[in-house]
Amino acid sequence: MNIDEITSYCRRRGLVFPTAEIYGNYSGFYDYGPVGVEISNNIKNLWWKTFVQSREDVTGINGSIITHPKVWEASGHIASFTDPLTECAKCHKRWRADHVISDALKKPIEGLKIEELTKLIQKNNIKCPDCKGALGVVQNFNQMFTTNVGAVEANTAYLRPETAQSIFVNYKPVMDSTRMKPPFGIAQIGKAFRNEISPRNFLFRLREFEQMEIEYFIQKKQLSECAYFDEFKDLKVNVLSEKEQHKGITTNSIMTISKALKEGVFNSEWHAYWTAIFYKWYLNLGVNPENLRVRQHVKEELSHYSAGTVDIEYNYPMGWKELQGVADRTTYDLTQHELFSKEKLEYFDEETRKKEILYVAAE
Ligand SMILES: [Zn+2]
Numbered sequence: 001m002n003i004d005e006i007t008s009y010c011r012r013r014g015l016v017f018p019t020a021e022i023y024g025n026y027s028g029f030y031d032y033g034p035v036g037v038e039i040s041n042n043i044k045n046l047w048w049k050t051f052v053q054s055r056e057d058v059t060g061i062n063g064s065i066i067t068h069p070k071v072w073e074a075s076g077h078i079a080s081f082t083d084p085l086t087e088c089a090k091c092h093k094r095w096r097a098d099h100v101i102s103d104a105l106k107k108p109i110e111g112l113k114i115e116e117l118t119k120l121i122q123k124n125n126i127k128c129p130d131c132k133g134a135l136g137v138v139q140n141f142n143q144m145f146t147t148n149v150g151a152v153e154a155n156t157a158y159l160r161p162e163t164a165q166s167i168f169v170n171y172k173p174v175m176d177s178t179r180m181k182p183p184f185g186i187a188q189i190g191k192a193f194r195n196e197i198s199p200r201n202f203l204f205r206l207r208e209f210e211q212m213e214i215e216y217f218i219q220k221k222q223l224s225e226c227a228y229f230d231e232f233k234d235l236k237v238n239v240l241s242e243k244e245q246h247k248g249i250t251t252n253s254i255m256t257i258s259k260a261l262k263e264g265v266f267n268s269e270w271h272a273y274w275t276a277i278f279y280k281w282y283l284n285l286g287v288n289p290e291n292l293r294v295r296q297h298v299k300e301e302l303s304h305y306s307a308g309t310v311d312i313e314y315n316y317p318m319g320w321k322e323l324q325g326v327a328d329r330t331t332y333d334l335t336q337h338e339l340f341s342k343e344k345l346e347y348f349d350e351e352t353r354k355k356e357i358l359y360v361a362a363e
Pocket residue numbers: 088089090091092093128129130131132133
């Protein structure tokens with residue numbers, strides 16, 4: 001089935017409908033129907049049971065969708081959560097520059113600067129896919145939805161573009177109220193919003209979506225002390241490493257988690273462990289092992305907060321795409337929040353009598 005056939009199947013069988021269809025097309029938003037809501041709830045319930053309720057080292061929260069705007073300043077989203085945008089001079093339709101280029105040149109385009117994208121458009125004479133008009137200079141477009149809070153118009157707030165920050169700003173009250181000690185994780189299932197320039201591929205790239213996420217905090221000295229690693233070290237996974245991508249290789253190699261760790265695909269034992277346990281979870285859900293792989297991000301595509309990311313990718317009808325990212329977020333977010341809030345967010349180690357910002361080994 002291609003993506004259009006899947007879309008119409010889901011509509012016919014009551015899984016997913018385009019939102020408010022009677023008013024016409026409203027791109028990037030879908031409503032779950034009677035069957036879809038049950039499937040979606042089942043997946044969320046199983047995830048919560050597996051990764052939160054069955055584990056002593058993980059606890060949960062449910063943060064608000066609109067939070068203090070300072071959060072997004074500290075996290076770097078106001079400055080750098082942008083997509084490259086190009087506008088057609090003739091029909092004025094706006095396009096994701098990297099997508100238009102990638103479609104025209106039939107190869108993936110990742111991590112290029114806006115100047116480089118503009119050059120590619122000009123050099124290859126790439127035109128508007130709709131009307132063949134000329135495409136303009138590529139600009140950065142911030143993906144966060146804004147709104148106003150209260151009666152004053154200037155009080156700009158944002159719909160959260162990721163659930164992760166709700167976890168970082170609640171890390172202190174969670175630690176204080178539960179007395180959890182590292183290594184420990186905080187989990188959340190909730191909605192996030194991104195003003196995608198051109199939402200596409202049905203449920204794959206949406207403007208409103210749900211995330212299931214864990215931020216896992218450790219002390220830096222615990223980076224290679226993952227007590228659960230042995231359970232997963234022999235799990236065989238499909239891997240496409242950074243090294244191979246630099247050589248232009250696009251086929252996966254099969255290797256064990258411990259071999260992939262040795263080859264530098266993962267940043268630490270914890271990073272490898274969390275990737276492995278989620279990979280296994282997908283297999284247990286019935287995902288065909290041939291359609292699942294771990295792809296290491298190449299340096300150029302790493303997010304501003306990440307020291308290393310792998311994506312668990314699925315082989316969709318439109319090719320291999322991210323199902324879940326597992327990033328080593330370092331101490332970046334907590335350090336930023338300490339800086340911007342001027343509140344101490346350190347963990348106090350009672351044994352060594354030392355304070356430190358905890359390290360996010362995996363999210
Ligand atoms: Zn056009």
